Amino acid sequence: MALPGESTLASRGAKRPGRAETRRPPAPATYPVRTEEDLLTVRHAVRAATVEAGFGLVDQTRVVTAASELARNAYVHGGGGTVTLEYPREPGGRRGLRLTVKDEGPGIADLDAALTDGFTTGGGLGHGLGGARRLMDEFTVRTGPGEGTVVVVTRWTSR
Amino acid sequence: MTGQPQPGVPILRLGDVLVTGLLNELDDRTAIAFTEELTERISAEGARGVLIDISRLEVIDSFVARTLMELTTVARLLGARVIVAGMRPPVAITLVELGIELVGVETALNPEQGMAALGWRQAPQPLEGARRGTAR
Numbered sequence: 236m237a238l239p240g241e242s243t244l245a246s247r248g249a250k251r252p253g254r255a256e257t258r259r260p261p262a263p264a265t266y267p268v269r270t271e272e273d274l275l276t277v278r279h280a281v282r283a284a285t286v287e288a289g290f291g292l293v294d295q296t297r298v299v300t301a302a303s304e305l306a307r308n309a310y311v312h313g314g315g316g317t318v319t320l321e322y323p324r325e326p327g328g329r330r331g332l333r334l335t336v337k338d339e340g341p342g343i344a345d346l347d348a349a350l351t352d353g354f355t356t357g358g359g360l361g362h363g364l365g366g367a368r369r370l371m372d373e374f375t376v377r378t379g380p381g382e383g384t385v386v387v388v389t390r391w392t393s394r
Numbered sequence: 395m396t397g398q399p400q401p402g403v404p405i406l407r408l409g410d411v412l413v414t415g416l417l418n419e420l421d422d423r424t425a426i427a428f429t430e431e432l433t434e435r436i437s438a439e440g441a442r443g444v445l446i447d448i449s450r451l452e453v454i455d456s457f458v459a460r461t462l463m464e465l466t467t468v469a470r471l472l473g474a475r476v477i478v479a480g481m482r483p484p485v486a487i488t489l490v491e492l493g494i495e496l497v498g499v500e501t502a503l504n505p506e507q508g509m510a511a512l513g514w515r516q517a518p519q520p521l522e523g524a525r526r527g528t529a530r
Contacts, residue, residue: 272421275421278419293484296485300453300488303453303457304455307455352493366492370491
């Protein structure tokens, strides 16, 4: 089994100009978020995906950080869930990376409050959801008491 | 890999300063163990300063940020000053957008400047040669 960190480095090193432009985008991939180790696996996978999608270093960091916040939310508040990575492409040709973070937890009772900085029910800093919204270009949440939570975020290259 | 005990983060002592660094993957367990070990060392060795090199951290999310803030506060309560050095520029940009300013955490551009702030001075190196140079 290859170390996730190594595969990230390898894909970075093997990147050739134009490679990502001509190739078909990778198939969507779904990762479980059940343990703390899963959080690391998700971070590695998202880092590799941002490189694959052609993001610069700052955007890579934004997307991986947003993924880390959302995956942790699903783990801590949602009792675990999944993260799905997709590679959408705009009609204009811009490539992107979309994360769908899903859990079957209790849902968010007050979404506006949850999006406010400093609001926390989990002992964090309360910047996870609102912070992830600021770090990404598109952000939608589907949630309700007892319905679980689905957060879909997308970042596009070179906006 | 998974499930195996992580080796602890090394903590060196230089005079009354503890020098350490965080690895690029800081999981929750490592973060908690690191906080505990560092506070024990501060207390046991009477450290007045702590330098934490974070130049290998590729991501600081709100969990890691909270760890750094708590660590700094605990160290301050024990009488030690913490300087976090070497944050990568993309990490700094992301933290600001995330809305986290690491309030109360002192920072330095790199470990060298951090050590200087903690009272360590680099000796002017070729002292002899310089003196000879001016005498001529």
